[in-house]
């Protein structure tokens with residue numbers, strides 16, 4: 001595949017976007033850009049500094065003052081805020097609960113989108129998020145809308161927690177996922193939505209390998 005290609009993978013929480021996006025990027029030697037990690041990094045920084053998460057201007061100011069770096073290492077993508085490694089810290093319940101509110105502010109999104117476009121420019125890249133195909137990269141060569149039932153998505157998250165030896169409550173996870181889906185799909189500015197030209201893949205009964213293989217096949221088709 002010689003021409004530059006951007007692959008956009010959007011969908012709700014727990015659909016498998018980041019796992020599959022990482023795998024596809026690895027197999028095709030593309031850059032992987034986890035846009036959710038960027039919103040999580042800002043949310044973490046705001047919680048640390050006790051910034052009022054309803055205050056759009058304060059969040060905007062905070063964002064202007066921070067560098068968010070996604071560093072690709074042999075052990076995966078590490079997330080840095082002003083040179084401090086926050087990879088684990090952005091995955092806490094506290095960040096999970098507040099990130100969609102932070103991400104709902106238009107000026108925060110405008111700045112994030114600019115950073116994401118700069119990262120993806122002039123390179124083969126796989127981006128995963130909520131608004132990649134509809135807003136960040138409307139001309140992406142391949143757009144995938146990845147879904148799965150709420151039950152299955154909560155089951156996956158539950159399994160993840162259990163594997164890490166962390167406490168987990170399936171019903172709570174399901175509620176959190178449903179609440180975040182609702183906030184992400186109903187916000188006014190660049191909501192979670194399938195782009196008209198996106199290919200929808202329901203991963204409810206598909207393995208990670210099967211989803212990755214179907215996206216790679218689609219990418220090869222588009223490139224030829």
Ligand code: CDP
Nearest residue numbers: 013014035036037039099100103129130131
């Ligand atoms: O991995 P998970 O699906 O739980 O979430 P994520 O992809 O890390 O994204 C966390 C949150 O950031 C989402 O629930 C959205 O509120 C927000 N987000 C967004 O608004 N736009 C994106 N392009 C990516 C994430």
Ligand code: CDP
Nearest residue numbers: 013014015016017018019156160206207208
């Ligand atoms: O990024 P997103 O929130 O869409 O989902 P993820 O974090 O990539 O995936 C959530 C969990 O589901 C991970 O533990 C994956 O290993 C698992 N998964 C799965 O079991 N089967 C799939 N087809 C996709 C993901």
